[in-house]
Amino acid sequence: MSSLRAKIQDVFDEPACEQNRGKDAKARKKGCSKPLTPGAAAGGCAFDGAKIVLQPITDVAHLIHAPLACEGNSWDNRGAASSGPTLWRTSFTTDLAELDVVMGQGERKLFKAIREIKEAYGPPAIFVYPSCVTALIGDDIEAVCKRAAEKFGLPVVPVNAPGFVGSKNLGNKLAGEALLDHVIGTVEPDDAGPYDINILGEFNLSGEFWLVKPLLDRLGIRVRACIPGDARYFDIAGAHRARAAMMVCSTALINLARKMEQRWGIPFFEGSFYGITDTSEALRQISQLLVKKGADPEILGRTEALIAEEEAIAWKKLAAYRPRLEGKRVLLNTGGVKSWSVVHALMEIGIEIVGTSVKKSTVEDKERIKQILKDDNHMFEQMAPCELYAMLSEHKADIMLSGGRTQFIALKAKTPWLDINQERQHPYAGYDGMVELVRQIDLAIHNPIWRQVREPAPWDCQPAGREELPSTKSETATLRVVQEFAGTTADDFGEC
Structure with a gap:
């Protein structure tokens, strides 16, 4: 537990966080999360956050050392997609019962489960996650994982992020620490080149990274590792030989990006693949970082040519939607990178933003929103369901973009709604993704059902x-x- 406490303290004292740099040493030790109210929903625990970050590594077996209920349903995993292995979707758990806890059988049961997975599936690695129960009873999963790795001849990675240590976001960062301590740098690739990059904090939701990767392929840029979306274990193990990195979701993995820069000299920047302008800027910054690390400067010219070609195609497709959507008002109830990147993307085609949530956004995210919207009057930390309903029922917005949990507020207010979070069914990244996002907004707003449901019933x-x-x-x-x-x-x- 002492090593876990030290790891948590290290994550709290994150020097790459702009907000942390403005605090004194005492304030940094308290972390960035607000104190949780007992009995109130906290939006996920550390165990949940760690599993979210690591489970999209598709060829790894993810073993939950806990009672059965801690595993839940792993099949969907927030919409992340795989181009190959499906092992990551299979639930593995030690299924601890009361008798196992009382008799101290947890470690023995964990070792047996690792052996069974190795014999039945033969994965390249096994990730082991303790929960609150197994952490509280003192099971030493690091010792068990080390012994199993020696016995069975494959990496067994302890992901020490039991739920009680903190929030989901803390679990995200502890998952990054597990990769740094046990995975990244353990394999030396024999094909490293000057155009290798890492993409960090990209989850490939609905397969949207597959809309971006062909652009990088056309520039001759190879994604050494996309962490975690559609990743493979050995790709991540050799990720330390990339020349540059792009951080998509800094809230989740900023510590991973910073420490990879410190240890292996991999420079990174934070960008977004949402929207035409942001996608183009991300491609430019990737090319510029590669040139600084020794790539041929001619890639800069090829990047500009690709951007000009793709932007022309995208704007031509979007021209058909502009007359139908210009001036339409959108309420965004999301967070993180989407709180500013989607705002920018929608404003490019003339859509008005009447409000955007910044509940899970960093200080840098909020500053970007202020620059885009020219003020902070449209930003809200959180809005109660009754306030959201009042805003929509009074027709202050033509559509709400949010996650599935608030869709029923929009439906009750008889207002169009579109899923923008991880459960969505359509990819919105890159140039083609922006066109798809606008198309879905157009379909939602102009769906004739809304005119019908707003009419009084015949009786x-x-x-x-x-x-x-x-x-x-x-x-x-x-x-x-x-x-x-x-x-x-x-x-x-x-x-x-």
């Missing part, structure tokens, strides 16, 4: 030339039955 209308409709529910139901049997049609009713 709420005043019949033409008839007595006033009954007011009670029972009388209304009786009248509807009578009208049905009497052959009353819609033409018998007047305008609402």
Whole structure:
């Protein structure tokens, strides 16, 4: 536990975090998360955050050393996609019971589970995650993993992030520490080149990184490792030989990017593949970093040629949507990198942003929003469901972009809604992804169902030339039955 405590303290004292640099030593030790209210939902625990970051490594077996309920359903995993192995979707758990805890059988059961996975699946590595239960009873998973690795001849990686140590975001960073301590740098690739890069904090949701990778391929840039989206264990193990890195979600893995720069001299920048301008700028910065690290400067010219070609195609496709969407108002209830990158992307085609959540955004994210929107009046830390409902029901926004948890607020307010978070079904990254995002917004706003659901129901209308409709529910139901049997049609009713 002492090593875990030291690791957490190290993560809290993150020098690459702009907000941390402005604190004194005492304030940094408290971390960035707000104190949690007992009994209140905290948006995920550290165990959840670590598993989110590492499970998209597709050829690894992910073993949860915990009671059965800690594993849950691993099949969907927040929409991350794989181009090959599906082992990452299989649930592995030691399924600890009360008797195992009482009799101290946890470590023995863990060792047995590792052996069974090795014999049945033969993965390149096994990642082991303790939960609150196994951490509290004192199971030494690091010792078990070390012994199993020696016995079975494959890497067994302890991911020491039990849920009680902190928030989901802390778990993200502890997962990055596990990669640094046990994976990255353990394999020396024999094909390292001057155009190798790492993409950090990209989860390949709905396969959207596959819309970006062909652009890099055309420039001759090889993605040595995309961590974690559609990753392979040995790609990550050799990621230390990349020449440059792009950080997509700094909230999750800024510590990984900084320490890889310190240990192996891999410079990084934070960028986004959402929107035409941001995608182009990301390609430029990747090329510039590679040139600084020794690549041929001619790649800069090829990058500009590619950008000009792709932007022309994208703007031509978007021209058809501009008359239909220009001036439409969007409410964004998301966070992180999407709080500013999607804002920029939508404003490029004339959509007005009436508000954007910054609940999970870094200080740098908030500064970008201020620069894009020219003020901070449209930023809100969090908005209660009743406030969201009031804003939508008063027609202050034409559509809400958010995660699945708030979709029912929009539906109750009879307002179009589009999923922008990890459960979405469509990829929105890159030039083609931006066109798809705009197309989905257009389809949602102009769906005829919204005009129909906003109209009063026929039984709420005043019949033409008839007595006033009954007011009670029972009388209304009786009248509807009578009208049905009497052959009353819609033409018998007047305008609402």
